[in-house]
Amino acid sequence: MPQINTTGDFDTEVDVLVVGAGGAGLVAALAAHEAGATVAVVEKYDRAGGNTGLSTGSVPGGGTKYQAEAGIEDSPERMAADLLRQSGPHEAEWLTHQLARQSAPMVEWLREDIGIELELITDYKHVGHSVPRLHAPKSRKGQDLVNDLVRALDEREIPLVLGHPVQDLLLNADGQVSGVIAAGERAAETRLGAPNIVLAANGFAGNREMVREYCPDVADAEYFGAHGSTGEAVAWVRDLGAKLENIGAYQGYAAVAYPHGSITSWTTVEKGGILINPSGVRFGDESTGYSGFAADVIANGGHAYVVFDERIRDYVAGNELEFRELVEMGGVKVASDPAELAAFFDVPADALTATIAQAAKDAESGAQGTPDAFGRSDFGFGPLTAPYAMCRTTPGLFHTQGGAAIDHDARPLKADGSVIPGLFATGGVAVGISGQQGGAGYSSGNGLLTAMGLGRVAGAAAANAPLPR
Template structure:
């Protein structure tokens, strides 16, 4: 088996040399390339899959920004300090506490950069605060589709004439005699092997959620769930990191999703639950507190080991219909409706009396007339009234939130805290800001914040080293 990391041979001749080489063409990789290019570096991007995008394409495209001008224009007062408090309330301190604070500190700048410099068609979401946030601070494409953000990043890459090669998997990282990463070998089935030298390599190759062995090893509680993320998330960064003696951090953290529409495979918008809907099992009973959010609640849905259904009313359905993916799910028959709980139960052969009793108890709690049997405190638009809607759902694993330990510029760290020269990481390749374990610490936008944020920081820092070297 070919070694993942190799010492550079004396007299090595490169097929190509660049200042900054980016491995992976999701939001992290493209943000890194754009930032490095705009700071004066010669950049190239390699993507192992046949198309760019990765998990970023499958997301809602949401990036939190605390204190952005878009918030100020909407009359919303926010700050990085408030954002940090929100994130830590959900996740607790992770293994890289300085990273959470750094991401919050640059979050507003980042959202403004995406709009102003990248040309991303994003706007502040003011309809509601999503999981983990007490203030409306998510900036996203109007469609709530990550593919739109990816398309805008791709357009920015093309405008800058940054080379982007798909179907080019990186197999090896090359090290200098001093231990710095100085290039890569690209190869694989049907790919001519080439060696590319670089002053800096930025790993934006996503996480390890598609690597079932790594998931079992680090995220065992969700290992039985189906994986719904990008197929390329196979954990190369973790494997390279191990070979390099890099520190790994927050490896048990992940983003789950409690309500993937079955059998369609698209996300049932969590707006349906957050705004007052509930999840019930095949017995027509609720089985936990939906306030936990779409990520943390996924393992509870998995543990039910029965069919699970989301139930909400017409008003909530209308609100969720602002999202393109939800409208498509409706158009493709992914939801059904009825005039009463009993009629709704008949659609999926649920016990009608049990479902009616479950919804009645929930409505009493939502109206403030009784405590909620499951401890829920936020009820959105509930009590549920009028026509009811139902969708069968299944839990899923979307991406991992652990990876290579990095500093606040995205530089990869060894176990002893020293920097591996020439190597950066971001997005799923790096440790995230969702805490140490499980899915409970995942706030909406955490994944894209560290993807775009660490890409932006790493690209600028790598370019600064090029300028410093040229000036020396």
């Protein structure tokens, strides 16, 4: 339980204290500073970034000027409809609509006011989006996004206190949030006071016990995110009485390259690739998306192989640096004959040959609008053709999406609808917009939308200048 700070003594006091220096926290700090507040950010580790640093840095904006310049017609309404189609019904549908409305202004604010290098990705669409709307650093590396945000903090002289894990929240004698205690192996105990605290410490994907409790279908999946997501901030708000919503939602990834540990781009699948189990057999509708399909892989033997062709390999490697690096590291094998390909991975040759032949028929029927036995009809470029390509993969958990119920200004809500004054929840600490069906409701970009979108909402509200909704 959060502690009572009876003396009210603090080492430092600011108007807005932000816990966590990933995308959510850094954006919250910038928004609070812009609204005139004194701000500080306190981070567990010696470097800012968290999961944001590991991501591709893809931030959705529905109806940005960059989309218009590229001739793409989009709007908040279209974006919300897309996200809700993927997520299905959930406990915070209002938030899907609010974040969709705030997404284009956020992307434009990041680029034009804060000076973050983001460009619209037009080469391909992403899971859950009917038009291209993700904006990312040129490198597609989230750490570049983080570095730009940290530079923006530096320019504004916003203190970023690294290497200070927050251990607990402090309350004043009235039970109101008043500060935090930060202490670590190499940091003396420090008491930081603030009447407004933004929790931007991400979710609990790195906490096995909490994953087992809230997301049991991925309890045994390997966690591929940053070490800092250990769920303490979710536990603090829960212990203060916040209601938890959409708590079983997460971002999974069906195809982390094994043993390389990098992403086998899902574009390989969207362009016509299929996933097979160790017996060389397809087992589901891959168009569910990389997140939802992770649970299928777990249920079908725990690892899988992505089968595509050289044409798709070259297309994706030409557009995506991380995939190109995987190819250069030898993570993708190519052979003109399915039996030869099967031999690389010790998969039954007959089964793989038959699976590829059937997939070619399915792709042809799919092009005529007839779905295959699993319900898939979109095979991108069409039937796979020799030379074929293949990569061994394992399913992973990237981050959790559910958390504290919040109001329009990101204040955690109790079951009776009252707010916890002085507290704000963003990213993985707050309820997400990815539904109530495990990983299947996740659309690309939902992670950074709820992190940075809510970060901006929380930072502005904490500085007493709420954003338009």
